[in-house]
Amino acid sequence: MLEAKGLKKLYALKGKGAQSQMPAVNGVDITLQDGVSYALVGESGSGKSTLAKLLTGLISPSEGDFFLDGKSLVPKNKVDKSLHSKIQLILQDGKSALDPHFTVYDSIAEPIRNLLSVSRLQEKEMVLELMERMELPAALLKRTSGELSGGQQKRVCIARAISVSPRILIFDEAVSGLDVIVRKSILQLLKRLQQEQQCTYLFITHDIDVALYIANHIFVMKDGRIAECAVYDGDVTVFMHPYSKLLLESISP
Amino acid sequence: MNKLLEIKDLSITLKKENWEVVKNLNFDLNAGSSLTLLGQSGSGKTLTCKSILGVLGVQFSPSGEILFEGHNLLNLPAKTRGSIYGSQIAMIAQNPMTAFDPSAKIGRQMDETLRIHTKLSPAERHSRCLQALNEAGLTREETVMESYPFMLSGGMLQRVMIALALMTDAKLIIADEPTTALDVENRNATVDAFVRLRERGTAVLLVTHDFMVAARFGSRVLVMKDGKIVEDDSADNILKNPKHPYTRELLSASRLSFYGREEV
Numbered sequence: 001m002l003e004a005k006g007l008k009k010l011y012a013l014k015g016k017g018a019q020s021q022m023p024a025v026n027g028v029d030i031t032l033q034d035g036v037s038y039a040l041v042g043e044s045g046s047g048k049s050t051l052a053k054l055l056t057g058l059i060s061p062s063e064g065d066f067f068l069d070g071k072s073l074v075p076k077n078k079v080d081k082s083l084h085s086k087i088q089l090i091l092q093d094g095k096s097a098l099d100p101h102f103t104v105y106d107s108i109a110e111p112i113r114n115l116l117s118v119s120r121l122q123e124k125e126m127v128l129e130l131m132e133r134m135e136l137p138a139a140l141l142k143r144t145s146g147e148l149s150g151g152q153q154k155r156v157c158i159a160r161a162i163s164v165s166p167r168i169l170i171f172d173e174a175v176s177g178l179d180v181i182v183r184k185s186i187l188q189l190l191k192r193l194q195q196e197q198q199c200t201y202l203f204i205t206h207d208i209d210v211a212l213y214i215a216n217h218i219f220v221m222k223d224g225r226i227a228e229c230a231v232y233d234g235d236v237t238v239f240m241h242p243y244s245k246l247l248l249e250s251i252s253p
Numbered sequence: 254m255n256k257l258l259e260i261k262d263l264s265i266t267l268k269k270e271n272w273e274v275v276k277n278l279n280f281d282l283n284a285g286s287s288l289t290l291l292g293q294s295g296s297g298k299t300l301t302c303k304s305i306l307g308v309l310g311v312q313f314s315p316s317g318e319i320l321f322e323g324h325n326l327l328n329l330p331a332k333t334r335g336s337i338y339g340s341q342i343a344m345i346a347q348n349p350m351t352a353f354d355p356s357a358k359i360g361r362q363m364d365e366t367l368r369i370h371t372k373l374s375p376a377e378r379h380s381r382c383l384q385a386l387n388e389a390g391l392t393r394e395e396t397v398m399e400s401y402p403f404m405l406s407g408g409m410l411q412r413v414m415i416a417l418a419l420m421t422d423a424k425l426i427i428a429d430e431p432t433t434a435l436d437v438e439n440r441n442a443t444v445d446a447f448v449r450l451r452e453r454g455t456a457v458l459l460v461t462h463d464f465m466v467a468a469r470f471g472s473r474v475l476v477m478k479d480g481k482i483v484e485d486d487s488a489d490n491i492l493k494n495p496k497h498p499y500t501r502e503l504l505s506a507s508r509l510s511f512y513g514r515e516e517v
Contacts (some may be wrong), residue, residue, distance in 0.1 A: 043436050044406070150294075177433070179293040179462050184506035206436045212510035250437045251465070251508075 002032040002055070002087075002168055002200070006064035009050050024050040026224030028064070032168065032200050037191075039203040039211035041247060042221035048204045051221070052172040055202070056089040068167075085115045088161035092173035094153030098145035104131075105141040108159045115164045130159040133196075135189065151182035155189070162193065168200045175210060187214055208247045212236070220244045257425060257456050258282040258305070262317035265300050265480075269312060275300055276480040277317070284424065287447075287457040289467045289488065291503070292477035298460045301477075302429045305458070306344055307334065321425070340370070343423035347430040349410035353402040359413055360398030366417055385416035388453070390446040408439020415446045419455075426450060429460045444469045464507030468492050476500050 009025040025047045032038055042048040053059045055066065057073060065074050068086060091097055098107050108127045112118060118126070131138055134155040145153055154174065161169060171190075175183045191214065194201055203214050211218050212232060220228040220241060228241040236248055258281065265275035275297040282288050290298040303309045305319055307326060319326040321342065324333060346352045354362055360382065367378040379398075386394040389412040402410060411431055418426050428447065432440040444466055451457050451472070459470055467474050468488050476484040476497065484497040495501045 043438060180464065180506040181293055181502060184509065187509070208437070209508065209510050247437070250441055251510075 001034060002030075002066065002068050004028060004030040004055065004064065004066035007051070007054055007061050007066060008063040009047075009054060009059065010062040023047075023224050025054060025061075028221075028224070028226055030219065030226065032202060034167070034200055035198045036217060037194055037201040037203070037215045038217045038219065039205065039215035040219045040221055041205060041208050041211045043206055046221045047224040048206075048221050049172055052089060052170050052202075052204055056087050056170055058089075085111075085164040086166055087168045087170065088164070088166040090157050090161050090169065090171045090174045092176050094150060094157045095145055097157050098153060100145055103142050103144060104136075104148070104156055107145065107156055108163060111160050112163050126163060130163055133193070134159050149182075150178055151186060154178065154182075154186055158186075158190070158193075162197065162199075165197070166199060168202065170202045170204065172204045173206065174203070176205065176207070183210075190214065207251075209251045220247065255284050256281050256320075257284040257322065258458070259318070259320040260301070260305075261320065263301065263304065263319060264316045265297070265304060265309070266314050266316075267312060268314055274313070274480050275304075278480075278482065280475060280482070280485075282425070282456055282458060285451075285454045285456055287451045287459065287470070287472040289470055289472055289474045290458070290460045290477055291462070291464065291467045291474050293462050293503075295479070296477040297480040298477050299429055302427055302458070302460050306342065306427060307338060340421060341423055342425045342427065343418040343421050345411070345414050345418060345426060345428035345431050348434050349407050349414055350402075350434065352414060353410065355402055357401075358398065359400055359402065359405070363398070363413070363417060363420070366420060370421070381420060382416070385419045386413065388419055388449060389413070389416040390442055390449065391416070406439060407435045408442055411435060411439070411443045412446050415443070415450065419450065419453075423455065425456045425458065427458045427460070430462065431459070432461065432463065432466050440466065441469060464492075464503050476503070 007025055007028040008023060010021040010023050012021050028051060040048050040051070054061050061074060065072055067073060105127055108130055109123050112123050112126055128138060131141065136152060136155050140148065140152065148156065175186055178186065187210065201215070203211065205211055216232060218230050218232050219226050220243060222243050228239065228244050230238045232238055239245060239248060260278050260280050263275060263278040264273055266273050278301060290301065292298045300309065300313065304315050305326060307329065309315060315327055321337065324337065363382045364378050367373055367381060373381060382398060383394045386397055391397055391409065391412050397405065397409065397413065432443050435443060447457055447459060447470060461467055471488045474486060474488050474491050475482045476499065478499050484491065484500045491500060495504050
């Protein structure tokens with residue numbers, strides 16, 4: 001279980017003195033139970049990406065703490081490498097996330113080499129198996145990221161993330177900018193993966209339609225805080241907060 | 254009804270591979286009416302737009318005719334280009350965040366357009382800008398004029414672009430994926446601004462991959478796949494009763510949560 005308590009991240013506004021600080025994340029309490037699919041919905045500026053960076057240890061909170069199975073994850077002095085394998089982050093821009101000089105093989109093998117101790121033969125087997133699960137033909141292994149379509153790049157990023165069997169996968173606008181048909185196939189892949197891996201998903205998106213498709217528990221974020229947390233099972237009337245209703249209205253035809 | 258734009262047997266070939274990316278396209282747009290080209294990447298919709306705008310690129314060779322008020326845009330003499338593009342045909346870019354000069358306030362950039370193309374006084378230009386911003390669906394028009402581009406959201410910048418297009422009095426506005434870079438809420442506001450454009454008599458050619466954008470814009474929709482038109486119907490009909498299997502696939506992928514969350 002991942003538990004965040006009172007997370008805050010403040011950014012100083014330039015030239016206005018220490019008094020002026022902008023809270024990007026302004027007091028967030030979140031609990032993620034193992035194996036559950038969560039979505040976090042918010043517009044740009046709601047603080048959702050900052051929250052993603054906090055939860056994956058990319059930035060430190062100004063206040064508050066978060067725990068994995070009771071153990072604090074806030075990076076204190078040294079970097080805890082084992083954290084990298086437990087919580088993985090998948091971002092929107094697949095192309096920038098991949099080293100343009102690496103082949104697809106090396107891109108997928110990289111986290112395996114860095115975080116796991118396996119032989120070259122095992123590494124190769126793992127890479128081939130991941131390609132199959134991502135429904136990518138093995139022929140793509142020798143291509144570089146620039147030679148892949150957006151959807152293919154995304155699948156490679158997902159393969160990298162799951163190669164180390166993380167407990168928690170955080171997706172930050174991971175399917176934004178993809179054609180809707182490609183998007184749907186990636187989301188279906190992710191749903192299937194989650195059932196197979198039994199990992200926890202936190203799917204961060206501005207699009208409530210995507211959130212409703214992929215998750216059972218939906219957090220709605222506004223102005224750095226969680227406005228609502230609803231358990232969704234096909235019935236949108238579970239959302240009570242006016243802001244949630246506004247978001248829902250924007251997707252009705 | 255006079256035909257503003259006629260696409261006749263338009264084919265576009267990628268020369269290097271002798272690959273026909275757009276295959277024998279035919280459609281018309283009447284003055285003051287609108288049309289949506291709906292398709293995914295690779296459908297040929299952007300190349301079709303580019304050929305209408307005269308920016309196709311030397312690696313492609315078009316054939317057929319694109320008639321704008323009788324002028325063939327594929328065969329336009331250089332001196333006629335200036336009088337058509339920018340004044341009669343205007344374009345709305347996909348990414349509003351990069352379309353503006355980041356070092357100048359919005360008001361100054363808008364004013365510049367009018368200063369170059371009209372003989373209005375500074376006061377007249379100012380009120381024309383405010384009026385255009387208002388027509389494009391923005392409130393607090395004075396604040397927008399005083400802002401730098403980075404202070405405004407993508408959705409607001411998109412509406413500023415629409416305001417700029419409104420000020421040109423163009424007969425045809427072409428928008429290629431104008432909402433793709435935007436959040437859902439900004440997306441709706443932008444589409445509504447295009448509807449207003451249409452209502453005041455400007456012909457709008459909207460290109461998008463997003464079914465819900467086409468539905469909200471509510472005009473005639475041409476669904477494109479692999480360089481061809483696979484379905485041609487009103488947005489309303491396509492939403493309620495899509496005929497072609499590809500259209501149905503697009504619809505279900507655009508409204509994920511409406512079709513129930515099928516077990517994978």
